[in-house]
Amino acid sequence: xxxxxxxxxxxxxxxxxxxxxxxxxxxxxxxxxxxxxxxxxxxxxxxxxxxxxxxxxxxxxxxxxxxxxxxxxxxxxxxxxxxxxxxxxxxxxxxxxxxxxxxxxxxxxxxxxxxxxxxxxxxxxxxxxxxxxxxxxxxxxxxxxxxxxxxxxxxxxxxxxxxxxxxxxxxxxxxxxxxxxxxxxxxxxxxxxxxxxxxxxxxxxxxxxxxxxxxxxxxxxxxxxxxxxxxxxxxxxxxxxxxxxxxxxxxxxxxxxxxxxxxxxxxxxxxxxxxxxxxxxxxxxxxxxxxxxxxxxxxxxxxxxxxxxxxxxxxxxxxxxxxxxxxxxxxxxxxxxxxxxxxxxxxxxxxxxxxxxxxxxxxxxxxxxxxxxxxxxxxxxxxxxxxxxxxxxxxxxxxxxxxxxxxxxxxxx
Amino acid sequence: xxxxxxxxxxxxxxxxxxxxxxxxxxxxxxxxxxxxxxxxxxxxxxxxxxxxxxxxxxxxxxxxxxxxxxxxxxxxxxxxxxxxxxxxxxxxxxxxxxxxxxxxxxxxxxxxxxxxxxxxxxxxxxxxxxxxxxxxxxxxxxxxxxxxxxxxxxxxxxxxxxxxxxxxxxxxxxxxxxxxxxxxxxxxxxxxxxxxxxxxxxxxxxxxxxxxxxxxxxxxxxxxxxxxxxxxxxxxxxxxxxxxxxxxxxxxxxxxxxxxxxxxxxxxxxxxxxxxxxxxxxxxxxxxxxxxxxxxxxxxxxxxxxxxxxxxxxxxxxxxxxxxxxxxxxxxxxxxxxxxxxxxxxxxxxxxxxxxxxxxxxxxxxxxxxxxxxxxxxxxxxxxxxxxxxxxxxxxxxxxxxxxxxxxxxxxx
Numbered sequence: 001x002x003x004x005x006x007x008x009x010x011x012x013x014x015x016x017x018x019x020x021x022x023x024x025x026x027x028x029x030x031x032x033x034x035x036x037x038x039x040x041x042x043x044x045x046x047x048x049x050x051x052x053x054x055x056x057x058x059x060x061x062x063x064x065x066x067x068x069x070x071x072x073x074x075x076x077x078x079x080x081x082x083x084x085x086x087x088x089x090x091x092x093x094x095x096x097x098x099x100x101x102x103x104x105x106x107x108x109x110x111x112x113x114x115x116x117x118x119x120x121x122x123x124x125x126x127x128x129x130x131x132x133x134x135x136x137x138x139x140x141x142x143x144x145x146x147x148x149x150x151x152x153x154x155x156x157x158x159x160x161x162x163x164x165x166x167x168x169x170x171x172x173x174x175x176x177x178x179x180x181x182x183x184x185x186x187x188x189x190x191x192x193x194x195x196x197x198x199x200x201x202x203x204x205x206x207x208x209x210x211x212x213x214x215x216x217x218x219x220x221x222x223x224x225x226x227x228x229x230x231x232x233x234x235x236x237x238x239x240x241x242x243x244x245x246x247x248x249x250x251x252x253x254x255x256x257x258x259x260x261x262x263x264x265x266x267x268x269x270x271x272x273x274x275x276x277x278x279x280x281x282x283x284x285x286x287x288x289x290x291x292x293x294x295x296x297x298x299x300x301x302x303x304x305x306x307x308x309x310x311x312x313x314x315x316x317x318x319x320x321x322x323x324x325x326x327x328x329x330x331x332x333x334x335x336x337x338x339x340x341x342x343x344x345x346x347x348x349x350x351x352x353x354x355x356x357x358x359x360x361x362x363x364x365x366x367x368x369x370x371x372x373x374x375x376x377x378x379x380x381x382x383x384x385x386x387x388x389x390x391x392x393x394x395x396x397x398x399x400x401x402x403x404x405x406x407x408x409x410x411x412x413x
Numbered sequence: 414x415x416x417x418x419x420x421x422x423x424x425x426x427x428x429x430x431x432x433x434x435x436x437x438x439x440x441x442x443x444x445x446x447x448x449x450x451x452x453x454x455x456x457x458x459x460x461x462x463x464x465x466x467x468x469x470x471x472x473x474x475x476x477x478x479x480x481x482x483x484x485x486x487x488x489x490x491x492x493x494x495x496x497x498x499x500x501x502x503x504x505x506x507x508x509x510x511x512x513x514x515x516x517x518x519x520x521x522x523x524x525x526x527x528x529x530x531x532x533x534x535x536x537x538x539x540x541x542x543x544x545x546x547x548x549x550x551x552x553x554x555x556x557x558x559x560x561x562x563x564x565x566x567x568x569x570x571x572x573x574x575x576x577x578x579x580x581x582x583x584x585x586x587x588x589x590x591x592x593x594x595x596x597x598x599x600x601x602x603x604x605x606x607x608x609x610x611x612x613x614x615x616x617x618x619x620x621x622x623x624x625x626x627x628x629x630x631x632x633x634x635x636x637x638x639x640x641x642x643x644x645x646x647x648x649x650x651x652x653x654x655x656x657x658x659x660x661x662x663x664x665x666x667x668x669x670x671x672x673x674x675x676x677x678x679x680x681x682x683x684x685x686x687x688x689x690x691x692x693x694x695x696x697x698x699x700x701x702x703x704x705x706x707x708x709x710x711x712x713x714x715x716x717x718x719x720x721x722x723x724x725x726x727x728x729x730x731x732x733x734x735x736x737x738x739x740x741x742x743x744x745x746x747x748x749x750x751x752x753x754x755x756x757x758x759x760x761x762x763x764x765x766x767x768x769x770x771x772x773x774x775x776x777x778x779x780x781x782x783x784x785x786x787x788x789x790x791x792x793x794x795x796x797x798x799x800x801x802x803x804x805x806x807x808x809x810x811x812x813x814x815x816x817x818x819x820x821x822x823x824x825x826x
Contacts, residue, residue, distance in 0.1 A: 014444075015450065016437035016441030016444065019432060019434055023426075023455065024431070027426070027427050027428050027429030029429075039457075041452055042452065049451070180428070190485060190486060191485040191525050192523070192525070195525050212424055223430070285702055286694075286706060286718060287699070289698055290699040290702075293699060293700075293810075294806070296773075296806060298698070299723065303722055305722075306717065306720075307699065313717035316759075317719075346730055348729075359706075388520055
């Protein structure tokens with residue numbers, strides 16, 4: 001197993017001004033290629049911090065990948081630091097100088113001395129030519145450890161990783177095949193799930209499969225991982241067999257795989273079956289419509305929603321029956337179902353969803369915060385589910401939205 | 414200066430399945446409180462990795478903050494690892510057990526042995542009670558270094574950081590008084606802004622005020638920071654004076670301060686003036702409704718929206734005039750304004766917003782992706798703005814939504 005460490009250089013990461021998406025992107029690529037990322041660190045752009053981080057990482061990993069601190073400005077000191085660390089002399093790289101000159105000429109911008117200096121490279125590294133920008137990547141090797149430095153601009157780093165770094169890594173190291181499989185569940189808590197699949201989980205070790213639980217509001221992802229224990233085919237077969245067993249145990253909770261979302265799964269089902277969708281939202285306030293329309297091409301099946309946030313809008317615009325509202329109150333299963341049926345007929349769709357309840361953060365009219373009814377109306381009739389959630393408004397809105405979409409999904413099975 | 418290190422535990426971070434937003438959130442809070450984050454690391458959820466990372470960080474920092482690995486399942490081993498590291502015994506914490514029991518009873522879910530075990534706490538730590546979930550935070554102290562462990566679920570971590578950790582950090586350490594002031598601008602690019610305020614910015618150094626530009630879709634935040642140069646009052650006075658100057662230069666672009674959002678500012682204006690709001694959304698697909706209803710108490714002023722995502726819904730449900738649609742097409746200023754006026758009259762509100770256009774990622778019917786019309790109708794009449802955005806669907810939806818809300822805000826001045 002080849003271990004890698006990622007070091008992201010930049011104060012903006014430490015003060016939280018920039019979220020470190022580079023490390024996640026690199027982690028995905030490395031992991032998919034059979035390199036295990038053991039640690040990812042963000043450090044300040046100071047010489048000492050960089051030297052210490054590279055030195056520490058080199059003790060633990062065979063591959064150390066740095067991003068950031070290679071720009072033309074004063075505060076970018078990575079190249080100088082690495083020169084000192086690897087005992088390099090800086091020399092002009094003619095190909096880089098030509099490229100940088102051309103880069104500025106093409107944009108009609110003046111080329112400054114600081115830009116010229118970007119063509120200076122350490123004499124004991126392999127230059128990784130950056131065709132997306134002016135700062136080159138650098139590949140050093142010392143005591144069997146490979147240290148690669150790349151710019152921090154995401155699309156420049158991504159270019160260098162894909163075109164220059166990974167092909168060299170594949171040549172330089174023996175890489176095993178790593179297989180992951182992610183199974184998405186909804187409507188069941190992490191601990192309840194763990195209890196249900198305990199016996200199954202106990203058998204995974206024998207197949208050298210590692211299981212991870214990844215919870216997020218209203219859903220838990222289960223990820224099986226096999227790290228090079230056998231050929232790629234053997235590993236895939238073992239994981240597929242375990243997946244089949246798992247689906248027999250908790251199949252009812254599984255709504256998707258890999259990068260699916262509840263809205264993408266519902267979109268796919270509706271599109272495949274040539275069915276249309278609309279909705280009436282009260283407490284979710286447009287979130288379901290937003291989740292659906294975040295899917296590219298959702299206009300193929302989604303007609304629209306009524307966000308009826310006031311009693312007046314429910315009566316006059318959606319057309320809810322006033323006596324039903326008085327009899328059952330707005331916080332009821334009957335009103336949720338009636339809202340779904342009204343949306344279905346108003347928008348003339350096959351399916352419609354509806355929500356009503358108390359999103360929070362406090363109780364309303366004696367109804368406990370987090371009490372939310374989600375309903376659907378469709379070709380097979382209407383269904384309603386009452387949710388008892390917590391007092392976090394954002395979380396309740398998201399969980400209720402996904403629960404409503406899940407009702408539609410389940411209607412297909 | 415107090416140095417901190419953040420350690421995020423979880424394989425999902427290393428394989429890039431989850432982007433580490435916790436570290437950025439914590440970095441912002443710590444930095445604003447006068448604690449300097451020197452390093453942020455993501456590590457695997459293995460005992461050795463955790464022990465080594467905590468031990469290394471304790472050599473360099475006075476405050477080590479861990480997140481993750483505290484869930485009820487088998488792959489969560491942080492608590493056990495910290496017990497070994499700090500030589501603790503696990504004991505039942507009755508308050509936690511009561512809270513967890515109540516948590517499950519309230520949701521009508523069975524409480525399992527794994528949940529009961531979440532009430533086990535090390536006997537030599539201060540328990541930080543997690544009122545947002547079942548896994549407690551733990552505050553250890555050894556050789557003058559504070560080590561805090563928190564769950565990785567963002568809103569649980571955020572609760573513990575705000576309510577439990579930071580107040581204790583402020584008591585335990587001498588923190589310098591750091592004053593920040595954030596001014597929020599919309600509808601103006603970062604470089605144009607920088608050019609406009611260049612002379613003003615040059616004067617900040619004399620006051621030992623540092624300026625940061627924090628761009629996000631459709632807005633740029635300007636943050637002035639003063640790091641302990643004088644008493645708190647002196648620093649505040651200097652920043653207030655500079656803010657006054659700044660507002661004289663770019664006041665027209667400033668929509669709020671600190672943690673304001675465009676929707677919270679609009680909500681405040683409508684509430685203060687006792688005015689009501691509704692909308693008709695096409696390409697933003699419910700996002701504006703969602704932004705508004707994310708504000709607690711928005712039912713005070715917000716009546717509802719029509720998400721009319723199909724031509725049919727625009728005609729039959731919203732009531733758009735068919736000949737106008739044929740003459741001008743759905744992608745036009747006239748239709749955007751008519752949609753706003755229809756929403757205003759259908760929902761009987763003082764203000765209404767509307768959107769139509771191509772969210773992307775590709776051109777539609779010869780209309781360039783990112784071409785979006787946002788309109789409002791209100792007591793002072795109707796207004797429309799055409800936006801020319803890029804081809805990123807999520808970004809376009811968000812930018813158009815905020816632009817529509819900004820039209821309402823500007824109508825008050």
